[in-house]
Amino acid sequence: MEAIIVKELSKIFKNGKKALSNFNLTVSQGEIFSLLGQNGAGKSTLINILTTFILPTSGEITIMGHNLKNESHNIRNCISCVAQHTSIDKHMSLKENLEFQGRLFGLDSTAIHARSEELIQAFNLTEYCDFNVSEYSGGVARRLDIAMSMISHPKVLFLDEPTVGLDIESRQILWQMIKTIQEKFNTTIFLTTHYLEEAQLLSNTICIMKDGQPLIQGSMEELRQYFSEPVIRVELNTVDNIAAIVERLNAQNFFKHIRVEEKTLYVSVDDSSEGFAKTNLLLTENNIGFCAIEIQNPSLSDIFLKFTSKPIRNELLNDYTGRK
Numbered sequence: 257m258e259a260i261i262v263k264e265l266s267k268i269f270k271n272g273k274k275a276l277s278n279f280n281l282t283v284s285q286g287e288i289f290s291l292l293g294q295n296g297a298g299k300s301t302l303i304n305i306l307t308t309f310i311l312p313t314s315g316e317i318t319i320m321g322h323n324l325k326n327e328s329h330n331i332r333n334c335i336s337c338v339a340q341h342t343s344i345d346k347h348m349s350l351k352e353n354l355e356f357q358g359r360l361f362g363l364d365s366t367a368i369h370a371r372s373e374e375l376i377q378a379f380n381l382t383e384y385c386d387f388n389v390s391e392y393s394g395g396v397a398r399r400l401d402i403a404m405s406m407i408s409h410p411k412v413l414f415l416d417e418p419t420v421g422l423d424i425e426s427r428q429i430l431w432q433m434i435k436t437i438q439e440k441f442n443t444t445i446f447l448t449t450h451y452l453e454e455a456q457l458l459s460n461t462i463c464i465m466k467d468g469q470p471l472i473q474g475s476m477e478e479l480r481q482y483f484s485e486p487v488i489r490v491e492l493n494t495v496d497n498i499a500a501i502v503e504r505l506n507a508q509n510f511f512k513h514i515r516v517e518e519k520t521l522y523v524s525v526d527d528s529s530e531g532f533a534k535t536n537l538l539l540t541e542n543n544i545g546f547c548a549i550e551i552q553n554p555s556l557s558d559i560f561l562k563f564t565s566k567p568i569r570n571e572l573l574n575d576y577t578g579r580k
């Protein structure tokens with residue numbers, strides 16, 4: 257059975273803004289599904305509709321077999337949502353927060369106690385039980401928030417940009433937590449993120465959307481097959497003068513676009529063999545020192561750029577767009 261089926265979904269706000277237009281998507285049970293899109297693409301609107309927070313203008317939605325139109329109560333009973341702002345109460349302890357959440361869902365105290373212990377163990381939260389919640393770092397607070405959302409045994413968990421604003425170590429811990437939720441609790445996870453490496457690392461299925469419509473949906477492998485544009489990876493000897501080097505290469509009018517990560521260039525070309533030879537030649541002719549060059553599979557960043565033509569936030573990523 258599919259966890260989520262969306263058919264011909266549209267949302268027009270009162271001010272006439274069309275945020276979603278004939279949107280179709282399918283999320284399989286037990287998978288991690290990532291929704292990517294630039295600011296204003298319509299991600300939050302879609303999550304708000306799927307979590308029954310706002311009503312669609314038209315279209316059909318089924319979640320765990322329940323129709324959103326007339327069974328929204330059943331849907332609310334089998335989903336959970338972690339929004340961007342945490343919903344923990346800083347005046348209560350970690351366990352009290354979990355218990356409070358359990359009571360909100362109508363669980364009895366024995367069930368709440370057992371589930372709280374299970375979640376604390378599964379998400380390695382034991383060491384934080386004795387601390388004041390108000391003293392938690394952003395990463396630990398987010399982990400508690402997600403643990404709270406799991407108290408009701410949701411079949412589908414919505415995570416709206418769960419790692420935004422966290423440092424890399426906290427993000428890695430959260431990634432592990434998300435994997436645990438999938439593997440240990442078999443919960444379907446619907447995730448929105450701006451971090452491409454996060455989507456690439458975690459997802460079984462990725463959907464890239466733009467202007468209220470899905471552009472492409474599939475596994476990383478399917479997206480790669482769809483995206484045939486080859487990329488040449490060049491590792492320069494030094495990061496010095498990298499902007500000037502990219503400018504000089506772009507002036508050759510050969511590359512489609514060049515992406516830079518530290519001292520590595522990712523150069524999109526039309527043909528891998530020709531592109532490889534020409535890149536090699538241009539680097540040598542322009543006296544640009546490099547220590548490695550190879551033809552590479554496109555990354556999710558490359559695919560995202562192809563479909564949206566503009567990069568989204570990625571701290572490690574700079575984009576230099578050359579010839580179109």
Ligand SMILES: Nc1ncnc2c1ncn2[C@@H]1O[C@H](COP(=O)(O)OP(=O)(O)OP(=O)(O)O)[C@@H](O)[C@H]1O
Nearest residue numbers: 269271273275293294295296297298299300301302
């Ligand atoms: N309540 C509203 N009334 C009118 N327009 C809205 C409303 N909510 C969102 N919009 C518009 O709908 C479009 C989609 O917005 P949405 O918040 O869903 O995008 P998003 O992909 O979640 O963006 P972000 O990544 O910035 O959160 C935007 O143009 C936004 O301005």
